[in-house]
Amino acid sequence: MTADPMRAETDVLVIGSGAAGMYAAIEAARGGAKVLLADRSLIGRGGATVMAQMTVAVALGSQTDDHWSHHYQDTLKAGRGLSNPALAQLLCEDGPDCIRTMDEWGVGWARKDGHITQAMAPGHDRPRCVYVDFLNTGPAVSKTLRTVVNKTAGITKAGDLCIVDLLHHDGAVVGAAALHLGSGAPVIISAKATILATGGLTRLYRRNSASSNMGGDGYALALRAGARLVDMEFVQFFPIGHLAPRLIGMDPIMWDPFRYKLGGRLLNNKMEEFTQNYGAVENGKYVVTRDVGSYAIVKEVEAGRGSPNGGAFLSFQHVPETKLREAFGPVIDKLAENGIDLTKMPIEVAPIAHYHMGGIAADTQMQTGVPGLFAAGEAVGGANGANRLSGNAITEAFVFGRRAGRVAADYAGKATRGRADADNAPAAIDLIAAGAPDREINTAEMVQTLQATMQDDVGALRNETGLKRALTQIEAMAQDLGDRPQGDGHRFDMRRVDWLDLRNMIQVARVVTEAALARTETRGAQHREDYPDTAPDWAVNQFVSLRDGRIALSPEKAAS
């Protein structure tokens, strides 16, 4: 192992190759920039996009008359008063153009009677959600963007590149230091502009619906580089994540499209519908929003009315088999392989960490306030406030990715050269290429412990006792982790990767927990048992920054 790093140079570095990162790379390259698209997994395979089996919300008006302003109103309403109106407007206003572009690129949005089909989803005032059949939205989006990335001149791709720290010089971000998994060697990337498209933090939770690389690393990178985060307490729990029977080869969020198309009945262990007791009358339609749905299921379980594995039942037994097959085609056979016959049995579902409303604070140019650093996609906080509307995540990935790519290319065109001799490059190289430590800890077990803590104490239901217990546990884990990496530093060293991940995950877990503890109210995705009401005084966004290595929260009155 050598501390002599490999080097790369680019105009625009894009970190993360989900929809936001790939869209950003395409736009930056079209804007004339030399682009390096880096991902810690394979290009366009990891992250959340490829997992999205659901729908994309956009005021296309192809099925029912629509205008972006209606979508915008629904987005603000879902955000429970905390959405950043400018970002929400950008999302809704630019969405249709991106969806049409994706259509031209051959994504294959489902069509009926000559127009793109738009499904009705909870929280929307009209049918607005486009999709690719069957349960294929995310994979189709990833594949389409991968194809365009491959055809676009000026994009260099680098998988297996795990970004460890952003590099800075004179207060600006000038690239990144990375661990090259294939060799174990450090890499110094000089970039005039850097875009974080690293997605959210769902891996912090035991039950989650995203890829294993979504541990909030972009947030930690941004924070350490001097950027601010916002709304970090708001983690969206998707109410009906698959729980039982054990199902392989399918994403746990797969039931949502079934509910869009067929309704379905959500039942407790008395086989009674219950969401009406929490303010959402379903009557065979799927109207319950995510925050209310998650809360209702957790409360039913708490009251002893949960399903055997600790969730709720979801039943389609009232739907005729022909209708099921028409709606879900080959998926019915996949379910049969797993021993599931929807005409004969309900399945069990429970809330699962799905999306993070919070993230890096950015303006509508996707600028973070730190020169040279931009953000895109789920990594950006603010557009969705305290609760995200169904279907807004992929729209946001497209729109924010496109904007970030354009702006970063423009910035890079005007910038002086990125500098390889960044202030913190030696420290980052030292970390990446460290020798084996004296003391071994089980990093994989620590990840699991952190996930359990977050799930149990910083999850869909929160209270002061649990949040304080979580902070104590997180603090103890930070001590246990220490400041020297685990592993031998040779190629594909999972202990080193775990250690570097934990360094970020623990920092981000602490931010989420502190923000949740400070917010003494219930709003959107944050349910405080000890503060069950929404407090008008708390129409506030909490911004997070790092001051002398410590987390500082600054509340600012919400603009929406």
Added chain:
Amino acid sequence: MTEQATLKVWRGTDAAAGHFDTHQVPFEPGQSVLDGLRWIRVHRDPSLAIRFSCINANACKECMIELDGKTVYACTARLTPQEMTLTPLSNKKLVRDLVTEIAPPAERFAPSPDDGLRR
């Protein structure tokens, strides 16, 4: 007494000089081989190298390995309560343990040409 799966896992960084580690893994019906490998990392040996991203959805297609000599996705191959031999893909360059170089050449990192200038 719960049933156990016996996972015989190839380890090493040199394709010509590896060895097998054998682990007993608690078996529950419906589990995947990847579930078993992840259990080993948490409970027995965090140094075991496997490549995966989506865990369960068979969306990322990263977890290809050989199970008893046949290429499978670890996330969709079912764990069974018997001995299962897991080896890296034999037609790909070995990286470590069960991890092989599966990315197309154009998607692998290559340093910028070094012209000796510090830029």
